[in-house]
Amino acid sequence: MELRLKNLVKDFTGTRAVDTGELTILDGKLTGLLGPSGCGKSTLLYLISGLQKPTSGRIYFGDRDVTDLPPEKREIGLVFQNYALYPHMTVAQNIAFPLVNRKVKKAEIRERTAKMASLVQIEELLNRKPNQLSGGQQQRVAIARALVKRPEILLLDEPLSNLDARLRLEMREEIRRIQTETGVTTVFVTHDQEEAMSITDEIILMKKGVVQQQCGPQQMYLDPVNQFVASFLGSPPIDYFRFPLRDGRLWITEGYSLPMDVRHEGGILTGIRPEAWGRGDALQVQIQTVEHRGKDTLITFGLAGTRARALLDITDTVRPGETIGVTLRPQFLYLFDAESGVRIRQEEEQ
Amino acid sequence: MQRRIGQSIKLILLILGAFLMMFPFIWMLATSLKTLPEATAIPPIMFPETPQFGNYLEALQVAPFGLYLRNSILVAGIATLLTLALTVLAAYAFTIYEFRGKTVMFFLCLATMMIPSELLIIQNFITISKLHWVNTFQGIIIPTLASGFYIYMMREYFMQIPSVLYKAAKVDGCGDFRYLMRIMLPMNKNAIATIGILTFISQWNSFIWPLMVAKDDSHRVMAIGLLHFRDAVSSQVNLQMAGATIVILPMLIFYLVFRKQIIEGVSRGGIKG
Numbered sequence: 001m002e003l004r005l006k007n008l009v010k011d012f013t014g015t016r017a018v019d020t021g022e023l024t025i026l027d028g029k030l031t032g033l034l035g036p037s038g039c040g041k042s043t044l045l046y047l048i049s050g051l052q053k054p055t056s057g058r059i060y061f062g063d064r065d066v067t068d069l070p071p072e073k074r075e076i077g078l079v080f081q082n083y084a085l086y087p088h089m090t091v092a093q094n095i096a097f098p099l100v101n102r103k104v105k106k107a108e109i110r111e112r113t114a115k116m117a118s119l120v121q122i123e124e125l126l127n128r129k130p131n132q133l134s135g136g137q138q139q140r141v142a143i144a145r146a147l148v149k150r151p152e153i154l155l156l157d158e159p160l161s162n163l164d165a166r167l168r169l170e171m172r173e174e175i176r177r178i179q180t181e182t183g184v185t186t187v188f189v190t191h192d193q194e195e196a197m198s199i200t201d202e203i204i205l206m207k208k209g210v211v212q213q214q215c216g217p218q219q220m221y222l223d224p225v226n227q228f229v230a231s232f233l234g235s236p237p238i239d240y241f242r243f244p245l246r247d248g249r250l251w252i253t254e255g256y257s258l259p260m261d262v263r264h265e266g267g268i269l270t271g272i273r274p275e276a277w278g279r280g281d282a283l284q285v286q287i288q289t290v291e292h293r294g295k296d297t298l299i300t301f302g303l304a305g306t307r308a309r310a311l312l313d314i315t316d317t318v319r320p321g322e323t324i325g326v327t328l329r330p331q332f333l334y335l336f337d338a339e340s341g342v343r344i345r346q347e348e349e350q
Numbered sequence: 351m352q353r354r355i356g357q358s359i360k361l362i363l364l365i366l367g368a369f370l371m372m373f374p375f376i377w378m379l380a381t382s383l384k385t386l387p388e389a390t391a392i393p394p395i396m397f398p399e400t401p402q403f404g405n406y407l408e409a410l411q412v413a414p415f416g417l418y419l420r421n422s423i424l425v426a427g428i429a430t431l432l433t434l435a436l437t438v439l440a441a442y443a444f445t446i447y448e449f450r451g452k453t454v455m456f457f458l459c460l461a462t463m464m465i466p467s468e469l470l471i472i473q474n475f476i477t478i479s480k481l482h483w484v485n486t487f488q489g490i491i492i493p494t495l496a497s498g499f500y501i502y503m504m505r506e507y508f509m510q511i512p513s514v515l516y517k518a519a520k521v522d523g524c525g526d527f528r529y530l531m532r533i534m535l536p537m538n539k540n541a542i543a544t545i546g547i548l549t550f551i552s553q554w555n556s557f558i559w560p561l562m563v564a565k566d567d568s569h570r571v572m573a574i575g576l577l578h579f580r581d582a583v584s585s586q587v588n589l590q591m592a593g594a595t596i597v598i599l600p601m602l603i604f605y606l607v608f609r610k611q612i613i614e615g616v617s618r619g620g621i622k623g
Contacts, residue, residue: 072523086515097524
């Protein structure tokens, strides 16, 4: 079911928490609602679920206007950050609860509960109580309970943030698998860019209630529309420099410049991702710190009055204080307006 | 060694305390089995020569204890159920809903705890006589139902249930009343049992109000029944004690059955049993 939001606005006493404009969430895909804490992504999820009422605007599930419907009439499944399982009920009773409320026949409840349990792989836990389960198992139960009523849209509110690192990896793959198997349109709220990048089909990145960019994860990483998007994605994060632009060239140092075909009034900020750097002979730099990260090595060095980060191959043995030659791959280099943060594109790109 | 002496002293004191508490009951039980001369003998005799179980048969014939017992169970039982219903619904409303004047209403609820119940007796009696409820069960039961303290206590328990469960239930298609019955009540069944037991005990033991409202045997509860029984056999102490034993017996059994919950409830609520 395609989900369309038309100028959805939510105000909380004087502050605008959410203002979506026109927003379409793809049918049958896993969409990540990404943004820093307090950016309105959870509020947006609650608006979609019906637990909160919008100040203005409309919500459509396909062609159905659900704006004025209560949550139980919207055909949604919702998974909460802390799972919200009913502690006095068994796993089976928890999963069956939405069906019992709908007065589904007993035999059908049993059958659908069993099917869900096998989908999320908790068949052997059906008679346990929630407090006898691990966090990951509780999350599986919560997902089964959300899916058992065959919702048109599955909403997940920071489903992984209460899990430890290893379980988080496991569960995010599980969520991807379950979503692919069921094909249910899924919205996944997270503040973790890596989580969003790794499992979603599309990311909606929000800041202060406003959508910044909406596209596939790889495109968002490679082609950010503004400085906020560029900064939010990537670990280690992008670095910014005030390189001068002269005669159609961007001057990294006095002796090293790259051709840059832009026309722009006002200050320019250059963003360079750490993986843009590689060994070469364009520039000699003195290494300040070295951090071995397992799959690669992160070094820092001084550049243009500030500090640059670069990722080197793990086999590259370097030491602090050493001077090495580096070069830049220009496709990982982005220009932004220094005032507004808006991306400045080269002439041939436009 | 020293610890053992300390333990022994503690034990002796406890036994002494228990004996002091129990002595009137033992005296009542012993006297109820005496003949009249034994019961009134000076100096007093502790135990009868041969237990006079016939006293009980005689006592049962003087007053309709069966009727009193039925009335007591009826009054205490219905009052307990209605108090629980009222308490749970009020506490639920104060927990879940946002409405105009909520805070003021809750403080008024709490304020009722500051008024000693003795002060209300005359006003309540005027009210029920205007309603022609004197000498009726509803006259005995209804004015006692609302308890600010229990509403406050129940609300504290309800507020400990995370509100995210309410949201989850909403999404799962569970209405407000259903949420109360299926989620809130089962999760707080200990608190509800505590309030139920404490209400039942205080209803069973209440004296002044039922005494004022009930005018004949058909509405008298056991506590008042005993008073009238005493008047009927004023000179026969042994029969009085047999009657007193009959009156106390149901509550004694109730205490024995719910001993654990009563102690828990009293320590949890910090109130008298």
